[in-house]
Amino acid sequence: MAFLEENEWILLNEVAYNISFIYTVEEMQKAILNRWLPFLISYDAAVFSRLSVTEDGDFEFMDTEGYNLSLQSIQVWKNQTRKDDAFRWMIYSTNRSTFAEDISQPGSRLQDSEIYHTFWEPNDLSCSAGLCIAFREEPMGFLRLYRKSGSTPFSPRDLFVLEQLRMHFAYRLAYEAKKGDSRYFYAKGYQEKLCRQYGLTAREGEMLDLAVQGWSNDDISKQLSISIHTVKKHFQSIYAKMHVRNRVQMLQCLPISTSKVNFDELQ
Structure with missing residues (x-):
């Protein structure tokens, strides 16, 4: 242009x-x-x-x-x-x-x-x-x-x-x-698709969803009644499965960037 x-x-x-x-x-x-x-x-x-x-x-x-x-x-x-x-x-x-x-x-x-x-x-x-x-x-x-x-x-x-x-x-x-309602941002069935694609467990999928909503490790620890160490361990497993190094790179893999969103499929 x-x-x-x-x-x-x-x-x-x-x-x-x-x-x-x-x-x-x-x-x-x-x-x-x-x-x-x-x-x-x-x-x-x-x-x-x-x-x-x-x-x-x-x-x-x-x-x-x-x-x-x-x-x-x-x-x-x-x-x-x-x-x-x-x-x-x-x-x-x-x-x-x-x-x-x-x-x-x-x-x-x-x-x-x-x-x-x-x-x-x-x-x-x-x-x-x-x-x-x-x-x-x-x-x-x-x-x-x-x-x-x-x-x-x-x-x-x-x-x-x-x-x-x-x-x-x-x-x-x-x-x-719309923060707090991740359904607003995921294409229909996309969260389940991510879990299948990367082999995430049900617990890892739940933590991924909380991360999308902007929850910190401390917030997740309190919400799920688990230790900070366990939260970090779960995220390290998620990072390894998604082939990323940190939370920023993890979020970049998700449909929360305008270049990756199919707006017609959003709920």
Whole structure:
């Protein structure tokens, strides 16, 4: 694809890997805004928030992370964005996931909006690029990048980069939202298939399932009423059978990476 050079594709793959495997989703959000994404797209400010849909069909922002914005500005952004009908349309639209806004664009009504006067103008912002993150049409998150006045607008190439990361974000945020229900992530019968494929015992299969849910060795020890030594011994057996060295490599063998998931088979 002409948008990216070879070294940029390599960096993009590295970013995608870290989205899936950084230790906590909060750390992932911070690392994306502060360390990884600026290597691929330049921006002066940003907001990355998870979404939760309420029973009445509305939505709430959760664990919103900002870049180069005050806490007050982030709160204004959250309050004003929830009132924005255009945002609501973007979140629930199935036609596109990326978009761009530019106050200098002909026909733009942004300068007449309340969010422009309360958020854009005080922060000297002039254009933005956004990514709506959804998993199987369920809103999961929202990423918004901004540039200050005098900057060039975001390009189709910038939106292309965001689109390449979309499903990696979607699966990670869906995993976090559905954590504890491993059936949501395994293809039908996949857990049993793994046990047969690698010759795992029933106990090893149970421990593998707990590891997928994010349980630590201490948690597993307490849950199964066995010693830490026994837990480690079981995992060493699992690693040997799956031909991996550690838990990270073990998880990479499972369908919890977007490149290995058949979304049509998910329960």
